[in-house]
Amino acid sequence: MTQATKQTRAKILLVDDDPDVLEIYRDLLAALPSKPEVLTATSGSRALTLLKAETFRLLICDLVMPKMDGLQVLAIVRRRFPELRTVVLTGVQDEEFRSRAYALGIDMFWLKPETQRNMDMFLQCIESLLGQDGQGGFRGVQSKGLMDIIQMESLSQSSTILRITRGALVGRLWFQAGELIDAEIEGIRGEPAFRQILAWKSGSFENLPPEPNRERTITKPLNALLLETAQAIDETAAPGINHSPESETEMVHRRTVWRLASLTREGADFIVVVPQGGKAEGWGTENTEELAKWASAASKVCHQMAHSVEAGPLLHLEARALDHRLVLLPKKKQTYLVGWPTDADPARLPERSKKLVASWDS
Amino acid sequence: MGLLNIFSKPSPAVQRLPRGSLTVDRHGQVVATTISSTCPTAVVQAIGTEVLRLFHQAREAQMPLAELNLHFASLQITAREMRGGAVIFLKPKDPFNLMPQT
Numbered sequence: 001m002t003q004a005t006k007q008t009r010a011k012i013l014l015v016d017d018d019p020d021v022l023e024i025y026r027d028l029l030a031a032l033p034s035k036p037e038v039l040t041a042t043s044g045s046r047a048l049t050l051l052k053a054e055t056f057r058l059l060i061c062d063l064v065m066p067k068m069d070g071l072q073v074l075a076i077v078r079r080r081f082p083e084l085r086t087v088v089l090t091g092v093q094d095e096e097f098r099s100r101a102y103a104l105g106i107d108m109f110w111l112k113p114e115t116q117r118n119m120d121m122f123l124q125c126i127e128s129l130l131g132q133d134g135q136g137g138f139r140g141v142q143s144k145g146l147m148d149i150i151q152m153e154s155l156s157q158s159s160t161i162l163r164i165t166r167g168a169l170v171g172r173l174w175f176q177a178g179e180l181i182d183a184e185i186e187g188i189r190g191e192p193a194f195r196q197i198l199a200w201k202s203g204s205f206e207n208l209p210p211e212p213n214r215e216r217t218i219t220k221p222l223n224a225l226l227l228e229t230a231q232a233i234d235e236t237a238a239p240g241i242n243h244s245p246e247s248e249t250e251m252v253h254r255r256t257v258w259r260l261a262s263l264t265r266e267g268a269d270f271i272v273v274v275p276q277g278g279k280a281e282g283w284g285t286e287n288t289e290e291l292a293k294w295a296s297a298a299s300k301v302c303h304q305m306a307h308s309v310e311a312g313p314l315l316h317l318e319a320r321a322l323d324h325r326l327v328l329l330p331k332k333k334q335t336y337l338v339g340w341p342t343d344a345d346p347a348r349l350p351e352r353s354k355k356l357v358a359s360w361d362s
Numbered sequence: 363m364g365l366l367n368i369f370s371k372p373s374p375a376v377q378r379l380p381r382g383s384l385t386v387d388r389h390g391q392v393v394a395t396t397i398s399s400t401c402p403t404a405v406v407q408a409i410g411t412e413v414l415r416l417f418h419q420a421r422e423a424q425m426p427l428a429e430l431n432l433h434f435a436s437l438q439i440t441a442r443e444m445r446g447g448a449v450i451f452l453k454p455k456d457p458f459n460l461m462p463q464t
Contacts, residue, residue: 017374066374096454097376103435103455287424294423298416302432305412305439308405311379312435319420320429350433 010036010057010130015047017065044068063090074104103312154178159210169358171197181216190217266356270339295337327353379454386410388446413441
């Protein structure tokens with residue numbers, strides 16, 4: 001075997017307390033078309049040591065194991081090795097464990113196959129997982145940006161509605177025989193909506209049936225529009241461009257006005273943004289520092305609690321204070337604390353907060 | 363016959379999520395609980411202590427809270443402040459109705 005082949009072979013770590021199972025699955029997996037290298041571990045602690053020492057593409061883990069069970073292993077793996085793909089392979093048929101495993105971010109949950117057909121399907125899924133790389137992009141077309149997807153729609157002369165979702169934000173693009181005729185996001189239509197949607201770097205999309213009678217708001221050719229928008233995005237992102245002090249002040253002022261307007265539009269009282277290790281910013285409150293301190297401490301406490309109970313990550317926290325209802329949303333790089341009036345409908349607050357935060361980041 | 367059980371090895375099992383309620387006093391001590399005894403006492407105690415800490419830190423931030431709802435991916439914790447202590451409800455999420463991860 002050449003050195004190049006060795007380097008491209010994916011590594012799989014198989015964890016099960018039953019050595020017989022390990023042996024069988026090691027042979028089966030090693031015979032996959034991509035010829036992965038399969039290593040085995042009979043305990044969670046041994047698996048973690050191996051993961052620390054070597055780089056693996058995929059972890060296949062049993063649930064029921066002595067000392068450290070599979071969910072414990074997965075909880076640790078998710079934190080320490082977020083890029084690693086994970087699969088549960090177990091004999092335990094219990095919906096609670098299945099949902100908890102998915103909540104911990106696994107890629108697949110498999111009951112140990114009992115028929116040849118199931119085994120074939122399992123092996124096909126593993127082969128498919130090994131073939132996927134970890135690049136960003138849009139779900140379904142991982143290596144392509146939104147611009148590529150739009151160009152593909154145009155080139156294929158299709159009539160469709162492209163529905164693009166980024167968090168709680170939803171944008172739509174109307175195509176008629178390959179021509180872009182309309183765009184809409186959050187009540188904005190036409191070219192401004194198209195520009196806003198095109199700035200998204202990740203998300204998911206789906207094709208909906210066309211609307212032939214949709215009113216046309218975009219008349220510019222798609223290529224010209226793409227070029228203009230790409231230039232605008234590049235100019236915003238390009239480092240080293242000297243803005244005059246006036247234009248910078250103006251930009252800050254404009255951003256503040258826009259953010260306060262979006263707070264008012266959504267009906268929230270305040271929002272506090274706490275970046276990791278940075279200075280917190282607050283809009284609509286004079287108590288930013290204290291609120292940020294609590295938001296930061298609460299995130300840490302919840303993280304600790306999630307770890308000790310193995311309940312998966314914190315999705316959001318809701319709280320009722322004397323004069324506000326609060327929603328705390330932890331994100332990768334920062335934590336958001338949104339304050340709502342006490343008479344706001346509590347059932348809708350998490351969704352409204354997510355929407356506000358998604359537009360805040362755009 | 364029970365004698366033979368002494369030599370039997372306990373079979374490994376996956377820890378289930380705690381379900382039920384617990385009451386903690388102002389010092390963080392668990393005074394009553396309906397959570398199954400299969401859930402380790404240390405975990406129940408840790409939940410009580412951490413929830414009280416959240417209430418306490420909110421008071422320090424001039425924002426006393428009456429109620430807290432923590433939505434984890436597979437567990438929901440609801441806590442109501444009660445004279446410095448708290449009553450806490452733990453409810454694993456319905457496997458068929460999980461909230462999407464953000």
